[in-house]
Amino acid sequence: MNTRDLSYFRILVEKRNYTEVAEMFSVSQPTITQAVKRLEKEFDSKLVHVDRVHQKTEITRSGYLLYEKSKVIQKNIDLARKEIKASDSEKIKFGLPPIIGTLYFPQVVQKLAQESLFQKLQISESGSSELLNELDNGNVDIAVIATIKPIQNPKYEVEYLGSRPFSVIVSAKNPLSKSTKPVDFRDLMAERFIRLTGKYIHSQMLEDYCKYYEIEPEVVYDTPDISWFKSLIRANVGIGILVRDEVGEYDRDLVCLDIANPLPESFNISVVRRKSYILKPDEQKLVDILQRMNIKNTNGGYY
Amino acid sequence: MNTRDLSYFRILVEKRNYTEVAEMFSVSQPTITQAVKRLEKEFDSKLVHVDRVHQKTEITRSGYLLYEKSKVIQKNIDLARKEIKASDSEKIKFGLPPIIGTLYFPQVVQKLAQESLFQKLQISESGSSELLNELDNGNVDIAVIATIKPIQNPKYEVEYLGSRPFSVIVSAKNPLSKSTKPVDFRDLMAERFIRLTGKYIHSQMLEDYCKYYEIEPEVVYDTPDISWFKSLIRANVGIGILVRDEVGEYDRDLVCLDIANPLPESFNISVVRRKSYILKPDEQKLVDILQRMNIKNTNGGYY
DNA sequence: GTCCGTTACGCCTGGCGTAAATATG
């Protein structure tokens, strides 16, 4: 079977027009007819039904089945091409979400520089969910990713680095800040919340807690920006949820509160790559260094 | 590009022997050489290096990259072939784990019979993790599956049916059975446990609880058999964890205890299928009926 | 006639086999 035929067919399913497909590939129109016939013979099943009465080309169920597979096939061919093309490049396509970058990356930068790895990094700074897409299409080969739930997709090779807890963050002006013991999430029912959007994990986290305790939170402000988020909380406009480490010693007038009976969902940090990707020596070095990165493990999380 | 070439190459990577590959496909040996050359030209990269000095054929990094992709491609071709071949069949390849079958299936059997669907079911009775494999390779097209954590693999189409809580199950002879309020898992630290193996979810569940509360459970017996499991607990040899519904009114001398501060992990039941699979009308009907299956939702779980 | 897809036929390349060549032990 020829992958060209599959390509013709894929576009045919999307365009429903033999002539257009032929033009797209700069071939004659009968070529497309013949390619479809070849596939129909190969799979011993009608794939396309041309309904001249209603002037439309219909794809049979078998056709759709083949279409779905052929999309995956094309994706893999493209990926192979991309990966092989980049084989000689020194660059390491590396994905690093900003939060993780600022929190945990500084400690390894020196080490990376020593090994002459740092200058080879071609960093994509995106959120974790975005990075998984980039991994899929080969724009990123290795990523450090934070998720609340473990990544259990056999398509990825996942190496767990550690977990950090989430905490409730309030203004020093807020009476809650006087509490010395862990706060029960249910007691926050009446509070107003500032929500961190964009960073998928943080908003998801809030949602999970509210769902688990059946609370309907009053969200007074949504922002994707961490400094703005902190400012609003500092001004006691509302309270929020954040990875504990993100509030440092320089964040005055902000108080972190531990959560009593925390959900086992924490800020889980992992090194992720495509299982079908083969690391170059430099990339292997990078992964080794990342694995030795020191992320204090606090609560169990999922791993 | 020709998928035959990819097949030759795949086997070559596995066998490292041109002659063997040729024999396997009943072609002449130069055919394999030529196929590899074609691929190397197509991807503009050396894929195989024949080291005559050390008498071995080495696969280059590019070769491995292509190999990984070509496995996926082959899988998809096979799947397409399998699915299309089964297109005319009335049979519905359905996966149903025994536990779910006995607990929740009876209520829909009549409905299925009415629609003449029941006799079309070709049921694979395996555990949930096994069924995901069967789904992958096309031996099963639709499965009802129980998982503790949500299935978040974009390859599957998942429809959530409901969640059921796990509970601690003890003998009526056990002092714990007198408790009227939910039991705190930490209080079970000193207990002996009977563990249900095989059914992945149940053993995983116990492990998760123990890990979360940092308990090292004393497991006195492992069994994959539910009746034996129950008998041992009834005899107060130990206590166990089980989906609540599995203990029915006929299970005398067994007591279910709710768990205080339960983990959000419950027995989540979903209908799962391959995203790339197109349902036949009968299969759509089955899925519709399953979706209306009544699984009392108790605790939030993950969904 | 126009629009689209199919059929017919001829051309050329792509994939295969045979046989010979090459390299290593």
Added chain:
DNA sequence: CATATTTACGCCAGGCGTAACGGAC
């Protein structure tokens, strides 16, 4: 010499284009 792969060359089929055909407006 034997073994394993590559090169050379010839054969046939597979994939393409051109041109003619067919059905619906």
